Amino acid sequence: MARLSPDDRRQAITDATLAVARRKGLGATTVRDVATEMGTSSGLIHHYFDSMDDVLATAFDEAASRDLARARTAIGDKPSAAAQLDVFIDSYAPVQSDWTMQLWLDAWAEAARRPALQQVSRRLNREWQSLVREIIERGVESGAFATDDADAAAWRLLSVLDGLALQVVAHDALITRDDVVEWTRSAAARELTKGAWHVS
Amino acid sequence: MARLSPDDRRQAITDATLAVARRKGLGATTVRDVATEMGTSSGLIHHYFDSMDDVLATAFDEAASRDLARARTAIGDKPSAAAQLDVFIDSYAPVQSDWTMQLWLDAWAEAARRPALQQVSRRLNREWQSLVREIIERGVESGAFATDDADAAAWRLLSVLDGLALQVVAHDALITRDDVVEWTRSAAARELTKGAWHVS
DNA sequence: CGCGTTGTTGGACAAGTGCGCAATATGTGC
């Protein structure tokens, strides 16, 4: 294969890893899978990464960060905190065969056994929670939302979304993506509205 | 090893599988691990189970069903729906190194690749949701709770608990077990109380 | 052009995987 610069090659490895993980899941992705996907030898991967744990952690970092950045952008456009929350919910809710969510499932399960992956997963989960917390805080400032603990509220909102999304991906057709969106919106309304609330 | 009756042997295999899974996780449990744990040969496992997927599914079924039964019993004792809900939350919230929760993480991740495991995981998840829904329905009947959709409320409650519990086990020390209990109680209060609510 | 740096190869390596099967041990019904 063509000789690439270290940066390009690392990127190529990460891309190839994600392409494989998309098909087989993170936990089932092997060195040789990645090499075959790139059309190179397997030894090349270890020239750039210390271990398979590193490869998977880097790849997961890339995919999850990309989703996070996309959500941030989509949210940034919206004027009101309520609209921002809707966009967040919409961009997080997975479709039946959502491969990013399957990546998260793998990451959570493998975290106990792969230190590098755990670190990445933990950091990104915290960032998602921060994103939600910031939306809530802005909403409270503008008077649109009411809560006495934005941090806890953000964790609850993110968690209900994680919990529901997980059902869609792991147990396909037990509940649907529409359920996830509707039920999370309903939870957000209960969480952030003072007194009586209305769900459309 | 001593010759056991088919029933006893199947039980022994299931027990041994759980003992290994407790240490290494479901996804990392192998035929030979289980055989060594039992002190028998590996061929014996395939005499009783068609595939490793079957072994893992049966073992997970056993462990998760046990937890569910224990929760049912603990809940059955309590007089009020509110007390029942507290017991449910308390018995579901995991400690840092909770191995049953790690089993769930593995099951959710592996579900995409192991059909038998997916089936068991789906069924047991549904049963947990039913348990919560029944508590809510009894609470509504007695006037203690208020909701217009017990099914959705149960999914939301179970999901927020799943989502929070997952953080404790996968990203230890990001949030604590106490956070999980407190925040879920708070979510339940918002979910099931009409008008203003109070959290102690 | 030549030379050193380094990206890349391709296979060796030891360990591990699920699964299958002939042979053996053990218990039960006759």
Added chain:
DNA sequence: GCACATATTGCGCACTTGTCCAACAACGCG
């Protein structure tokens, strides 16, 4: 006590895993 059923063994099979390394090749600098 014999025979049959079957629980159990122990190893083989074909394959996969992560990691490592000597050799080869391409590029940039002098």
